[in-house]
Amino acid sequence: MQRAMNRTIALAMIVRNEAARLADCLNSVKGQVDEIVIVDTGSTDHTVDVARQYTDKVMFYAWDNDFAAARNFALEQTNSTWILSLDADEQLDVRGGDLRALAGQKEKEAFCLPLQTGEVDDNCQYDRFMVLRFFRNTYRFSGAIHEQIIVGDVAALGFAANPVIRHTAIPARERRMRRGRNIALLQKAINKEPDNPFLIYYYGVDWLGLGRLEKATACFERVLGCLTDEHTLFRAPALRYLIDCYKLQGELDKAICLCLDESMRYGEYSDLFFEGGVLFELKGEYQMAVKWFNEALRHDEPPAVFHHTKGTESYLSLHHLGCCLEQLGAFKQARECYLRALAANKRYIHPLHQLIHMDLSRQSAASVWEDLWKGGYLTDSLSAASAAESFWEAGLPDLAYACLIQAGADVSAALIKYGVYSGRQGEALASLEQLRSRTPVLSVALAVDEIVALLMAENLKQAKARAWDLWKRPAGRNAAWAMLHVTHMLEKGSLGGIPEPHRQKEVTEVLITVLENCWHSRVEDSQLQASLTDIMTQIMRILLLQPQPTLLLTACLQDKADHLRQQIRYNFESARGVWV
Amino acid sequence: MPAKISLCMIVKNEQQNLERCLNSVQRAVDEIIVVDTGSTDETCTIAANYGAIVQPFLWQEDFSEARNASLALATGDWILFLDADEALAPGSETVLRSIVELDNDGYFVKIINYVGSEGWLDSCPDLVFRLFRNRPDYRFRGAIHEQIIDVILENNSQARYQLAEDLVITHYGYLTQQIMAKDKKNRNISIIRRELENTPQNRLLRYHYGVELFRADRLTEAAEELTKAANGIDPGTVYLPKLLRYIVLACQGAQQYEKAMETIKLGLSLFPHYADLYYYGGLIHAELRNYAQAYELFQQALSMPPQPAYFAPFSGTAGFRTYYQLGQLAEKFCNEEEALRYYLLSLRDNANFTAALSGILKILNPRENPEYTRQALAKICDFCTPEAKLLLADLFFFASAYPLALEYFEQVDLISPYTQILKAICLMQQRRFLEALRILENIPADDAQFALAKFNKLLCFWFEGNRARVRAIAEECFALGLSLDTGAVIAILRDSLKKKHADPPVVLQEEGIALVRDVVLRALDLGEYALAQSLLTQIDPDVLGKHALDWGELFQQYGYLDQAEYYVKLYLENNAGDARAYFKLAKIKEQQGRKMEASGLYRQAFTHDPREPRYYVKLIRLYEDMRREVLAEACLKHPDVPAFKTLLEEACKEQ
Structure with missing residues (x-):
């Protein structure tokens, strides 16, 4: 294929035991690169087989604790003019622009691309780092660990907004293992180059990841002291990590001082003002927090070299600003902030949750729901589902149900649960049949809800039959035991025995869950209400049979009382000391 | 030579007040000028008796003009200006005499307004500019709220004026004509x-x-x-x-x-x-x-x-007002102990503040705990004056604590016809009908309370089921020419004894409902449940339903829980979403021992109205109660597990 101006692009990677992730990565670069070079450093799974489906340039390299060496070996195998360097847990997102456009820029030698970590899907919460991953095939890596491409001429280094590299979260255990390994390598490297701030930076990142805050703090304090504005790429994240470190160690004042100092240097950095706001919020100094969040909101997204958490210039600050205003008793303004946050990013649902929580403490539940509906917040399925969840938690399953119905949501476990506990057991049972026709095996929790619905409808025979169905599934035995005994009690009025010791814990859990759900119910019909009360009474009788379940029951009652105490505090004390 | 002081006044038909005023200034001023704007009573004679210079003046809707007419006649060095319904407080003359010797042009003096409301005196101090040098350029201005201080300052920007707090004027005007x-x-x-x-x-x-x-x-x-x-x-x-x-x-x-x-x-x-x-x-x-x-x-x-x-x-x-409000707040959170503490503080700050006393009584609940209330009140203060006894009797009466009320009514000698009727009612509520009738029959026919006495007479026989007498007295009542509603209630009372439903059911207005409410309460107080019911069944169901919450409340108060439940539910049928009704129903359920249902209803209450703290507090207490019950049962069932005993003891201690 003819490549204009000989601008060809190679993906070069080093991998080990990445069979699970590699395909996603390689699929994401389809059509973006002209060649793929994959260097395996000793996989014991079928990584190599996966790699071979995408390229025939799969090589082996004997791992010698030197990342740069391994990567440079990969680079040696390429024939293209530009290199894209990715890890297997990353993917390239070219929806906003592709690599070819960058490769066309004659004056540039290399590009930093945005790396997004966090909840990667759509527009939710993520952090943006700029990383140098796209460069002309004349550069080579240096550094055994946290190997870098170093571009001497600053003007030749570009910062691209697109394409974006997305980082998928890897399991915690694996991440810890990698960190441990990195730290060992870094330690070695630092011994050789004790004053290399980049090494110290990475050292800090790994210590922070492992939760060793004192060590991480020391690293970032050093990095911050010796890096200048030339290295904002590193200095900015180091600053934010240091704030995190102080915050996690409870040294809020120290963190605040740091924010204050650095705000002189980075007057446009929304993240910094956001952090400051959060710190004051944590301290309970809401008026100060309001000032900082407002400052964060005055700025746009910071320039690309700044490590940035999406939304600090907008919905994140708005959400926190709302929380602070609520604490100050300025409910109207708080409400406005939540609505603005939702308008800025409707996929960021926390403000919706908070809004519902706040409104429920100030007006009748029915009017809260109506306001949401009129405001158009129940039209898309994500916000409807999250609003529904909020209503359910507040003990309003009928309104939760209405949210989902309003949004035209499909039959789901949540819809059925809300239906059952709001006394719509007829609809719920019909939905269950519909669900069963699609997926013959229902989840255990859903099966339990179905039995509760049947009990409410006083259809004991069917309830028992469903419980026996559940019994046939090994995972459903304990739930089946619990529901069979509740049914027995309702039918015969007498106790059917106590669960075998090995079952006791799980059976108790099921019973408490059903009891809690019943306590979340809201049923107008007095007949149904009476059925529910019966179910609850019988569950309590079963729990009372044995000491341990009895203790759990008393704890459950205690929780309910404590929860209400909190609610009183929230409802009636939020605006203390606001004025004068 | 001491400075000479002229008292200046304008009056019209003030024979009731003028003496009090002029008595108070006799030694304090050297000359009295009274400008009369058209009295038709003895005002001018009274003024002349005190040696006043009386000058008639044609009223022209301008207070300043009239006042200035009085100033024009004054010959003193200083002017003291008073209204007829005001007076100098005792001891003021010395202060007055001394401050007019100082180098000032005028004084703000303290005025204490006596305000009468709901049977107790309240004073509200203020400052007024009423004492100033007699100079021709110091004249009042303004048709109403005539002012002189700004005139003085305009004419003499160097004028010195001071506050004379020890010179006190008392103002009685608001007592009678505040409204x-x-x-x-x-x-x-x-x-x-x-x-x-x-x-x-x-x-x-x-x-x-x-x-x-x-x-x-x-x-x-x-x-x-x-x-x-x-x-x-x-x-x-x-x-x-x-x-x-x-x-x-x-x-x-x-x-x-x-x-x-x-x-x-x-x-x-x-x-x-x-x-x-x-x-x-x-x-x-x-x-x-x-x-x-x-x-x-x-x-x-x-x-x-x-x-x-x-x-x-x-x-x-x-002080007392704020303490009282804090008591109210504490009650909002069902914290009766704290409320009581504040009401006591309030009463200690102002023994005449009846609101605090009735707050205390509401908590003590004299109807259910008469003996305890008596003892508790004895510790708070002595109610030894007749006024205090009467007040307490009234408060007990309206708290339906009839035996206690009677006790205090009996300790007061001279009581008004209205109070006598209250006393008769107390007797009726103890089935001492003959004694009650004796009092009621003594209310003279020309008394304003005659109809009320008659009505209660009717009730005496109604409670006893004496159809003939009820019918006869009902006719007497009708002859008095009663309001439509009262007449309707009397007809219901008459018919209810026939065990026959009114046809069509009776439609009552607010006045009639209030009367029925009263009768039902007293029937229930006497344990006459069937009588109360027979009365209510005569009333139009729509009217009855509108006030169902009241009926529920009454039946609950006297422990008829099923009936109470019936009425509250009836109310909810037409008023879905009324938090108070859910709350009431929850309390009834709790009293019936149906705690699980009660918990749901308390939740309903705050779902509909999240701003009432008592809804949450009651539910918290309910959960704690349930927890204690579970623990108590656990102690019986599992005596081998000591943890339950410990937990139960802790839980009971917290209570």
Whole structure:
């Protein structure tokens, strides 16, 4: 294929035991690169087989604790003019622009691309780092660990907004293992180059990841002291990590001082003002927090070299600003902030949750729901589902149900649960049949809800039959035991025995869950209400049979009382000391 | 030579008041000038008896003109100006004589307004400019709220005036005529408005205009005018604290809460120790059900130092009034112990503050705990005067504690016909019908309470099921020419004994319902459940349903829980979403021992109205109760597990 101006692009990677992730990565670069070079450093799974489906340039390299060496070996195998360097847990997102456009820029030698970590899907919460991953095939890596491409001429280094590299979260255990390994390598490297701030930076990142805050703090304090504005790429994240470190160690004042100092240097950095706001919020100094969040909101997204958490210039600050205003008793303004946050990013649902929580403490539940509906917040399925969840938690399953119905949501476990506990057991049972026709095996929790619905409808025979169905599934035995005994009690009025010791814990859990759900119910019909009360009474009788379940029951009652105490505090004390 | 003092007054038909006034000044002034604007009673004679120079004057809707006419006749060095319904407080003459020797041009003196409301005296001090040098250029100005201080200052910017707090005028006017006829108020308002049109810059006049509007209940306009009067005012203006308070009151009344709070905030920045502002701020927050803020402001009100006279403080804002409000707040959170504590503090600060006493009684519940109430009250104070005994008897009566009420009525000798009827009712509620009848029959036919006596006579026989007598007295009642509603109730009472339903069912208005409510309560108090029911079944179901919450409340009070439940549910059928009804039903369920259902209903209550703390508190207590029950049962079932015993003991201790 003819490549204009000989601008060809190679993906070069080093991998080990990445069979699970590699395909996603390689699929994401389809059509973006002209060649793929994959260097395996000793996989014991079928990584190599996966790699071979995408390229025939799969090589082996004997791992010698030197990342740069391994990567440079990969680079040696390429024939293209530009290199894209990715890890297997990353993917390239070219929806906003592709690599070819960058490769066309004659004056540039290399590009930093945005790396997004966090909840990667759509527009939710993520952090943006700029990383140098796209460069002309004349550069080579240096550094055994946290190997870098170093571009001497600053003007030749570009910062691209697109394409974006997305980082998928890897399991915690694996991440810890990698960190441990990195730290060992870094330690070695630092011994050789004790004053290399980049090494110290990475050292800090790994210590922070492992939760060793004192060590991480020391690293970032050093990095911050010796890096200048030339290295904002590193200095900015180091600053934010240091704030995190102080915050996690409870040294809020120290963190605040740091924010204050650095705000002189980075007057446009929304993240910094956001952090400051959060710190004051944590301290309970809401008026100060309001000032900082407002400052964060005055700025746009910071320039690309700044490590940035999406939304600090907008919905994140708005959400926190709302929380602070609520604490100050300025409910109207708080409400406005939540609505603005939702308008800025409707996929960021926390403000919706908070809004519902706040409104429920100030007006009748029915009017809260109506306001949401009129405001158009129940039209898309994500916000409807999250609003529904909020209503359910507040003990309003009928309104939760209405949210989902309003949004035209499909039959789901949540819809059925809300239906059952709001006394719509007829609809719920019909939905269950519909669900069963699609997926013959229902989840255990859903099966339990179905039995509760049947009990409410006083259809004991069917309830028992469903419980026996559940019994046939090994995972459903304990739930089946619990529901069979509740049914027995309702039918015969007498106790059917106590669960075998090995079952006791799980059976108790099921019973408490059903009891809690019943306590979340809201049923107008007095007949149904009476059925529910019966179910609850019988569950309590079963729990009372044995000491341990009895203790759990008393704890459950205690929780309910404590929860209400909190609610009183929230409802009636939020605006203390606001004025004068 | 000592300075000579002239008392100047304008009067019209003041024979009731004038003596009191002139008696009080006899030794204090050297000359009395009375300008009469057309008395038709003995006013002029009385004045002449005191040696006053009496000058008739043709009233021209201008107070200043009349006042200035009196000044023109004065020959003294100083003028003291009084209204006929005012008097100098004892001991004032010495102060008066001494301050007129000082090098001042005038004095603000303290005036104590006696305000009578709901049977107790309340005093409200203020400052007025009533003592000034007699100079021809010092003349009143303004058709109403005639003022002289600003005239003095205009003519003599060097004029020195001071506060003479020890010179006290007492004002009795508000006692009898506080509630001025509405048309008179509006007439005043239009006079001031005309004047204001001529002098729109006159701040003081605008202030008075606003106050008049406020008194006439034209609150929105009042708030507007008062705000105009306050904008750009010199913070040293002597009436500014009062002005601010009026703005707050007007805004509060007009439900402009935010503006009221803004004004309070501003006022406190100028007068940080102004207890009234904290007090009214607290009231507003309580009204908005922001209880934490209300609590804080009341606490601040209590911490205020003694208030200077120019604040014209409302009595008790740094004391009994605020304590009372804190008691109310505590009750909102079902904290009766704390409420009692505050009511006692309130009563200790002002023994005449009956609101606090009735707060205490409500908590003690004298109907159910008469002996305990008696003992508790004995510890609080002696009710030894007849007035106090009568007051207590009244309070017991309206708390349906009839035996206690009777006890106190019997300790008072001379009682009015109305009180005698109350006493008779107390006797009836103990089935001492003959004694009751004796009292009722002694109420003379020309007495205003005759119909009430007759009605109760009828009830005596109704309670006894004496159809013939009831019928006969009913006829006598009808002959008195009663209101439609009362007549209807009497007819129901008559018919209810026939065990026959009224056909068609009777439609009653509010008045009739209130009467029925009273009769039902007394029937239940006597244990006559069937009689109460027979009465209610005669009433139109729609009317009955509208007031079903009341019936529920009554039946609950007397322990007829099923009937109470029936009525509250009936109410809910037509008023879905009424939090109070859910709350009531929850309490009934709890009393029935149906705790699980009660918990759901308490939740319903705060779902519909999240701003009532008692809904949550009751549910918390219910959960704790359930927990204790579970633990108690566990102790029986599992005596081998000591943890339950410990937990139960802890739980009971917390209770």
